Amino acid sequence: MVNFPRKGVEGSTETMLLNVGPQHPSTHGVLHMMCEISGETIVSAKPVIGYLHRGIEKLAESRTWQQDIVLTDRLDYVAQFSNEWAYCRAVERLAGIEVPERAEWLRTLLVEMNRITSHLIWYAGVTMDIGALGTPFIYAWVARERIFDFYEAVTGARVMPNWMRLGGVHTDIDSAMLKEMRDFLERDFPVEVDEYEALLVGNEIVQSRMKGIGVFSAEQLVEWGVTGPALRASGSERDLRKDVPYGVYDRLDFRVCTDDVGDSLARCRVRLAEIRESARMCVQIIDGMPGGDVRAKVSRALKPPVGDVCVRTESPRGELGVLVASDGTTKPLRFRVRSPIFYNLSAMPHMLPNHLLADMLVIFGGIDTSMGEIDR
Amino acid sequence: MGVVDDAEQPGFITTTLDKLLRWGRSRSMWPVNAGIACCSLEMMTTGAARYDFDRFGIMFRSSPRQADVMIVPGPITKKMAPIVQRVYNQMAEPRWVIAMGSCAISGGTFVDSYNVLPGAETILPVDIYIPGCPPRPEALLYGCLQLKKLISETSTIGSSRKPMYVPPVLPEEWPLELLGEYDALEAGAVWVQPERDSPPVTPLGDAESAPEDEL
Numbered sequence: 001m002v003n004f005p006r007k008g009v010e011g012s013t014e015t016m017l018l019n020v021g022p023q024h025p026s027t028h029g030v031l032h033m034m035c036e037i038s039g040e041t042i043v044s045a046k047p048v049i050g051y052l053h054r055g056i057e058k059l060a061e062s063r064t065w066q067q068d069i070v071l072t073d074r075l076d077y078v079a080q081f082s083n084e085w086a087y088c089r090a091v092e093r094l095a096g097i098e099v100p101e102r103a104e105w106l107r108t109l110l111v112e113m114n115r116i117t118s119h120l121i122w123y124a125g126v127t128m129d130i131g132a133l134g135t136p137f138i139y140a141w142v143a144r145e146r147i148f149d150f151y152e153a154v155t156g157a158r159v160m161p162n163w164m165r166l167g168g169v170h171t172d173i174d175s176a177m178l179k180e181m182r183d184f185l186e187r188d189f190p191v192e193v194d195e196y197e198a199l200l201v202g203n204e205i206v207q208s209r210m211k212g213i214g215v216f217s218a219e220q221l222v223e224w225g226v227t228g229p230a231l232r233a234s235g236s237e238r239d240l241r242k243d244v245p246y247g248v249y250d251r252l253d254f255r256v257c258t259d260d261v262g263d264s265l266a267r268c269r270v271r272l273a274e275i276r277e278s279a280r281m282c283v284q285i286i287d288g289m290p291g292g293d294v295r296a297k298v299s300r301a302l303k304p305p306v307g308d309v310c311v312r313t314e315s316p317r318g319e320l321g322v323l324v325a326s327d328g329t330t331k332p333l334r335f336r337v338r339s340p341i342f343y344n345l346s347a348m349p350h351m352l353p354n355h356l357l358a359d360m361l362v363i364f365g366g367i368d369t370s371m372g373e374i375d376r
Numbered sequence: 377m378g379v380v381d382d383a384e385q386p387g388f389i390t391t392t393l394d395k396l397l398r399w400g401r402s403r404s405m406w407p408v409n410a411g412i413a414c415c416s417l418e419m420m421t422t423g424a425a426r427y428d429f430d431r432f433g434i435m436f437r438s439s440p441r442q443a444d445v446m447i448v449p450g451p452i453t454k455k456m457a458p459i460v461q462r463v464y465n466q467m468a469e470p471r472w473v474i475a476m477g478s479c480a481i482s483g484g485t486f487v488d489s490y491n492v493l494p495g496a497e498t499i500l501p502v503d504i505y506i507p508g509c510p511p512r513p514e515a516l517l518y519g520c521l522q523l524k525k526l527i528s529e530t531s532t533i534g535s536s537r538k539p540m541y542v543p544p545v546l547p548e549e550w551p552l553e554l555l556g557e558y559d560a561l562e563a564g565a566v567w568v569q570p571e572r573d574s575p576p577v578t579p580l581g582d583a584e585s586a587p588e589d590e591l
Contacts, residue, residue, distance in 0.1 A: 029416070030456060124420075159417055159418060
């Protein structure tokens with residue numbers, strides 16, 4: 001734990017320990033936050049993790065390369081496609097598998113739609129944390145359910161798709177389905193997002209809870225290892241989709257959504273802008289979708305050559321890194337995940353001190369945690 | 377307390393009160409809002425607009441003190457087991473448990489993990505099992521309606537009251553907190569897993585000979 005001065009607040013005499021979680025409606029899962037408070041002010045905070053540690057990295061070593069895709073779904077269960085893609089890209093680079101062109105476009109399409117649903121869950125969560133108990137949650141689920149219908153039609157599952165394969169994707173998307181997606185994302189969806197934005201950013205209570213709360217500079221956040229929308233809200237343009245293009249991002253016209261203010265409201269604006277940008281990208285992908293195969297021939301008893309590969313992707317929460325190491329057998333030697341939320345969460349002891357206790361959940365909602373990926 | 381003491385030989389007042397209680401409880405099941413893993417997303421979805429838990433009187437409560445149903449939506453790890461049990465112990469009696477998803481039933485995908493319990497059954501008395509990874513919202517709704525049926529058929533007065541203790545499984549490996557008089561057996565007693573009604577298993581390839589009306 002980082003050592004903060006015990007008497008962080010002027011005039012304080014003694015501090016109290018307050019445990020938030022692991023069963024708490026605002027911790028987005030099973031996070032346990034130990035806060036040392038002086039009155040209403042946080043003196044120091046310490047996140048306690050591991051309540052959902054299922055040993056995924058170790059389990060991956062006892063399954064074959066293809067079977068591990070099932071486990072990557074369950075890493076970050078809010079952004080499943082991003083995890084699958086990161087893992088598949090790593091193994092494909094290690095084994096030298098060529099992915100068909102159409103498969104890359106389909107993967108990018110689903111990952112961008114996944115970014116929308118992930119941000120919608122953040123939207124529902126952060127508004128519930130600050131006290132809006134029903135309305136924004138139910139609003140966000142309207143558009144989310146429409147997109148989940150597409151997931152179900154394409155992959156056969158709602159939450160755990162297990163759709164990507166080494167060397168492509170499992171099922172193709174036919175043109176009628178693509179047209180339906182395009183109609184929704186171009187016509188209906190922006191109207192919904194306008195409504196969501198008015199409900200959140202236009203609300204006076206939300207503004208008074210979020211404006212000027214948790215202001216961090218980009219230099220501070222980079223020093224703490226924070227990536228993703230939380231960093232971009234402080235003015236940094238760091239986005240792996242632009243910096244190190246993968247998939248078909250180099251052929252898409254999109255902008256990196258940033259904000260200069262760096263407070264909690266800026267993080268909301270960046271995420272809402274990313275939702276719109278992702279919808280625009282999805283429409284571009286559907287328009288530019290080439291024909292052809294969706295899956296290369298890959299042996300079930302795949303034996304990648306000895307070596308290790310690390311890839312980086314931009315997941316909805318930040319930089320997701322995957323390292324796979326092979327010893328030339330059908331099972332991985334090592335599977336390691338660089339989880340973005342783990343690093344974002346470990347900045348909490350730096351972010352929270354000298355804030356009010358009620359602001360803790362606002363700052364905490366700004367980094368958008370998902371405990372499945374932190375604990376693995 | 378005269379009415380309750382009389383419950384060993386139920387009379388008119390006791391049975392009428394019992395019926396009233398069962399009617400009320402089965403129509404206002406309040407689950408505790410304890411999301412663990414992936415299944416909690418589908419749990420939230422079931423509470424949202426399209427599936428709408430509220431029309432069955434099911435409302436999520438953030439405090440276990442106000443809840444009477446616990447939905448276990450995910451794998452219980454060794455570190456989480458005392459917490460889950462503590463939340464369960466904090467709920468007022470009578471209380472029911474729904475194991476949602478493969479992980480809560482048997483460990484599911486993580487059954488061979490070193491840190492995951494083989495199902496919620498090892499630490500909690502589970503009433504309803506909902507298979508799926510994760511179960512669809514319709515499946516969760518169906519499970520809750522089954523629980524509603526179970527509650528309306530279960531008398532909670534007198535000797536038919538369900539024992540509400542929690543079995544101390546492997547205490548040296550998972551230190552579990554035991555709170556309250558019904559939580560644990562007395563020292564030295566051996567906990568025996570209660571027998572459960574399980575559907576008859578039809579052997580593969582022998583479907584014709586299986587009794588039809590069993591399922």
